Amino acid sequence: MSNEEYSDTIYGQVIPFNCELDESYQLAILVDSEEEYIVEPDSKGRGLDEYMDRWVKADVLIAENDDGIFVKIQDVEPEDMGWQYSEDSW
Numbered sequence: 001m002s003n004e005e006y007s008d009t010i011y012g013q014v015i016p017f018n019c020e021l022d023e024s025y026q027l028a029i030l031v032d033s034e035e036e037y038i039v040e041p042d043s044k045g046r047g048l049d050e051y052m053d054r055w056v057k058a059d060v061l062i063a064e065n066d067d068g069i070f071v072k073i074q075d076v077e078p079e080d081m082g083w084q085y086s087e088d089s090w
């Protein structure tokens with residue numbers, strides 16, 4: 001897989017994550033109960049720990065490579081801040 005980078009909005013649940021590549025990656029966003037988007041451990045990414053096990057809407061920069069799908073958080077809102085997940089969110 002080649003390196004791809006693009007912006008997107010994802011909807012998913014914040015979960016703990018253990019990355020075999022680097023132990024500083026400790027969070028992921030589980031999208032549609034299938035795909036894990038590994039969160040970059042910068043200041044915004046580390047701030048997601050307050051939303052552990054909650055649904056969020058996140059504006060992200062996505063980088064895909066052979067090791068996984070990594071996201072850099074641009075903005076995040078928990079579900080209880082006014083938006084609601086629906087089938088149309090996907």
